[in-house]
Amino acid sequence: MEGGHGTDADREDEDSESEILRDRFRLSTISIAEAEAKKNGMDISEPIVACIADLAFKYAEQLAKDLELFAQHAGRKSVNMEDVILSAHRNEHLAASLRSFSNDLKAKEPQSEKKRKKVSKKEDKASTSAVHIPDL
Amino acid sequence: MPSGHIGLTLPQNRCSLLRAEKNEGADAVDCEVGVGTSKKIRPTSANSNALKLSCELLRVFISEAVQRAAAIAEAEGVSKIEATHLERILPQLLMDF
Numbered sequence: 616m617e618g619g620h621g622t623d624a625d626r627e628d629e630d631s632e633s634e635i636l637r638d639r640f641r642l643s644t645i646s647i648a649e650a651e652a653k654k655n656g657m658d659i660s661e662p663i664v665a666c667i668a669d670l671a672f673k674y675a676e677q678l679a680k681d682l683e684l685f686a687q688h689a690g691r692k693s694v695n696m697e698d699v700i701l702s703a704h705r706n707e708h709l710a711a712s713l714r715s716f717s718n719d720l721k722a723k724e725p726q727s728e729k730k731r732k733k734v735s736k737k738e739d740k741a742s743t744s745a746v747h748i749p750d751l
Numbered sequence: 752m753p754s755g756h757i758g759l760t761l762p763q764n765r766c767s768l769l770r771a772e773k774n775e776g777a778d779a780v781d782c783e784v785g786v787g788t789s790k791k792i793r794p795t796s797a798n799s800n801a802l803k804l805s806c807e808l809l810r811v812f813i814s815e816a817v818q819r820a821a822a823i824a825e826a827e828g829v830s831k832i833e834a835t836h837l838e839r840i841l842p843q844l845l846m847d848f
Contacts, residue, residue, distance in 0.1 A: 655821035694797035
């Protein structure tokens, strides 16, 4: 990695940090997968759970990259909820479910609503994707 | 801890991973553009609601994978989800997400 802040010790710290995060992610994934299997009255084989965990991890990496690109495309340095909803555009049901989840989240914070309305006007201009996101 | 772009302690562990990954993505941008110019591109952060929503998205991803595989297993009359069941639902899952 360029940039001059790569002493070996730093790199090792980053690596071990990302290992810990990866493991935490795996644990969360495993518990979600097993709970879901139980809900469906099924057992799930361990290697398959591990497989799903790895899959979810890769998906999370892609998601993070997409969100960063969307925010940058809109001229922002910070990812917001609209970016996340946009990333789910391939499946209408998914997008709708996320939108209603996001409405619930918004309802829990009364203060920032005025700010949000101004920002969303800018976003409508900036985001030139084919999918139209209705103004919330 | 990474240089606190998002100073949150959300209960979901997956959120801390998202934080780290967004930092990683931003470092890459730095390298491509920043060598030679002294432009400081601050790494991308995410607001707390976006983070929570992303966690929900990931949770749904995992949940859908298991539910769809379970449906296949059930149709086969089997009570354990195996590789073949996961294989079968994978293409549509990846297209939907």
